[in-house]
Amino acid sequence: MPTKGPPRTLKPPTKITTASSSSLKPSKTPSNWPPEIIYLTRPHLSKSLPAETITSLSLSTTNPPSAPSTLVKIRKIADPAHPAFGQLGLFAAKTLPARSFILDYLGYVHDDNDLDELSDYDLCLDRELRVGVDAHRMGNEGRMVNDYRGVPGFVRANVVFETRRVRGGDGGGVRMGLWVGSRDVKKGIELCVSYGKGFWKERSGEGEDLSIN
Numbered sequence: 001m002p003t004k005g006p007p008r009t010l011k012p013p014t015k016i017t018t019a020s021s022s023s024l025k026p027s028k029t030p031s032n033w034p035p036e037i038i039y040l041t042r043p044h045l046s047k048s049l050p051a052e053t054i055t056s057l058s059l060s061t062t063n064p065p066s067a068p069s070t071l072v073k074i075r076k077i078a079d080p081a082h083p084a085f086g087q088l089g090l091f092a093a094k095t096l097p098a099r100s101f102i103l104d105y106l107g108y109v110h111d112d113n114d115l116d117e118l119s120d121y122d123l124c125l126d127r128e129l130r131v132g133v134d135a136h137r138m139g140n141e142g143r144m145v146n147d148y149r150g151v152p153g154f155v156r157a158n159v160v161f162e163t164r165r166v167r168g169g170d171g172g173g174v175r176m177g178l179w180v181g182s183r184d185v186k187k188g189i190e191l192c193v194s195y196g197k198g199f200w201k202e203r204s205g206e207g208e209d210l211s212i213n
């Protein structure tokens with residue numbers, strides 16, 4: 001993902017033990033949602049997050065719940081030329097205007113004390129406080145966004161992840177939003193971000209590079 005987690009530390013990852021809680025399960029999931037992943041309609045906070053971090057980012061689990069988005073669809077990638085062939089991807093369910101907001105990336109909000117080193121779904125929410133949103137085991141449609149590299153028809157990303165601060169009480173706070181890029185995205189087109197060079201470098205064994213590209 002574009003801004004991988006909080007920077008890695010030498011601490012062993014803490015196992016997430018809350019993933020099976022039935023209270024996290026909403027009544028409705030989007031079509032093609034994988035049954036083994038918990039569908040979230042609100043952020044899920046790690047119990048080990050310090051109170052100061054929660055206050056500073058106004059993190060809250062009492063946000064008004066979001067429903068499955070009508071702007072996007074999850075689909076299995078059927079094109080064998082696509083580098084994520086056989087996996088899932090996120091597609092525009094209708095034409096999405098340039099620079100419009102699509103959805104918040106939901107997941108397990110954690111810091112270095114509760115880091116899943118193996119996750120490919122961990123986005124950095126606050127670099128200074130080392131807080132990330134990890135959608136490896138629980139999340140929403142945002143976790144299905146693929147990287148544009150190698151995707152047929154793509155020379156650049158058509159959507160971006162950017163933090164946003166939502167005002168107001170319990171529903172407010174810092175969130176990671178998914179936004180349309182500088183051009184409209186037509187109905188049926190896949191939504192692809194740039195995970196950043198660091199994401200791919202790490203996976204090719206060239207070492208750690210957590211810079212945002």
Ligand SMILES: C[S@@+](CC[C@H](N)C(=O)[O-])C[C@H]1O[C@@H](n2cnc3c(N)ncnc32)[C@H](O)[C@@H]1O
Binds near residue numbers: 087088120145
């Ligand atoms: C955040 S997930 C994206 C959703 C994923 N396709 C799924 O079905 O859950 C990130 C993973 O998707 C795959 N992926 C996404 N974009 C890719 C690309 N451009 N080339 C190869 N693999 C990609 C990789 O396996 C990567 O670890």
